[in-house]
Amino acid sequence: MKAIKDFIYAGILISVxxxxxxxxxxxxxILYNQMITEIRCMVCQNQNIAESEAPLxxxxxxxxxxxxxxxxxxxxxxxxxxxxxxxFILYEPSFSPRNLILWLGPFLFLFIxxxxxxxxxxxx
Amino acid sequence: xxxxxxLIIFIFFIAVLFFGLFxxxxxxxxxxxxxxLPNYELVELNTGYKSDIYMLPxxxxxxNVWASWCLECIRxxxxxTNIAKDKKLKIVGINYKDERNDALGWLSIYGNPYLYxxxxxxxxxxxxxxxxxxxxxxxxxxxRIIRAKHIGAITNDIYQQQIIPMVEKIxxxx
Numbered sequence: 001m002k003a004i005k006d007f008i009y010a011g012i013l014i015s016v017x018x019x020x021x022x023x024x025x026x027x028x029x030i031l032y033n034q035m036i037t038e039i040r041c042m043v044c045q046n047q048n049i050a051e052s053e054a055p056l057x058x059x060x061x062x063x064x065x066x067x068x069x070x071x072x073x074x075x076x077x078x079x080x081x082x083x084x085x086x087x088f089i090l091y092e093p094s095f096s097p098r099n100l101i102l103w104l105g106p107f108l109f110l111f112i113x114x115x116x117x118x119x120x121x122x123x124x
Numbered sequence: 125x126x127x128x129x130x131l132i133i134f135i136f137f138i139a140v141l142f143f144g145l146f147x148x149x150x151x152x153x154x155x156x157x158x159x160x161l162p163n164y165e166l167v168e169l170n171t172g173y174k175s176d177i178y179m180l181p182x183x184x185x186x187x188n189v190w191a192s193w194c195l196e197c198i199r200x201x202x203x204x205t206n207i208a209k210d211k212k213l214k215i216v217g218i219n220y221k222d223e224r225n226d227a228l229g230w231l232s233i234y235g236n237p238y239l240y241x242x243x244x245x246x247x248x249x250x251x252x253x254x255x256x257x258x259x260x261x262x263x264x265x266x267x268r269i270i271r272a273k274h275i276g277a278i279t280n281d282i283y284q285q286q287i288i289p290m291v292e293k294i295x296x297x298x
Contacts, residue, residue, distance in 0.1 A: 042256035042257075043256055043257065055221070056256050059247050059251060060251075063251065082155070083155060083156075084155070084156070084251065084252060084253070084254040085155075085254045085256065086153065086154065086155045086254070087155075116129070
């Protein structure tokens with residue numbers, strides 16, 4: 001009887017560990033799939049490395065896979081890529097002083113235009 | 125006056141977009157300029173001896189990324205041969221993602237202007253250097269700092285008008 005109990009406990013323990021490992025693997029896959037759609041293929045510049053079959057894109061995909069398997073996070077992978085290939089490799093550039101105009105420019109433009117129209121409607 | 129301001133904005137926009145057509149988007153300024161060469165532990169193409177960053181020349185030199193499968197490299201090769209003959213600059217090659225025999229055959233056909241070649245079979249050094257369009261050439265100083273990068277084939281004009289003045293400037297600074 002004890003043997004059966006032990007057997008069941010062992011079974012439960014193993015499945016818990018397995019589920020944990022599966023969840024981890026799934027998280028890695030999500031990060032991997034997200035990363036490869038956000039990294040630009042430098043050879044065919046309007047494709048990301050998930051879409052492109054250029055040798056460089058394949059290399060970069062493998063590199064991302066390697067880093068994900070090592071447990072690196074999104075910031076590390078993006079930093080790794082932009083350190084070598086400049087911010088241009090990221091489809092969504094980082095919010096840094098250099099990119100400030102890129103991020104705030106449209107809002108500034110919207111503000112100026114709406115101010116202009118607001119003033120014009122006041123005059124009427 | 126009422127029509128004029130939107131019209132000015134419109135024309136300004138069209139002008140921005142029009143000039144945007146002529147911006148060169150294929151060559152991206154490398155973020156590595158001013159930084160130290162990444163470390164590597166690879167082998168020399170011909171001899172198979174270990175090759176690392178400490179074996180590089182102790183003077184400004186060109187680091188040229190090439191491959192036997194790269195057609196543009198053949199065109200560039202005559203320019204590199206001239207630079208080697210000029211004896212002002214040494215050229216170290218990085219053989220990028222290539223088969224060893226193909227690379228050695230290529231060198232025996234077209235001649236070898238390189239001091240030696242670093243054999244980067246996996247392309248990891250290329251990745252560390254942000255290489256995406258072979259041929260690419262780096263100008264590196266004696267402290268292993270990357271001073272300039274050119275993507276695509278070097279021409280005699282680029283050598284005479286850009287590289288040589290830059291090397292003179294580096295030499296004056298030291």
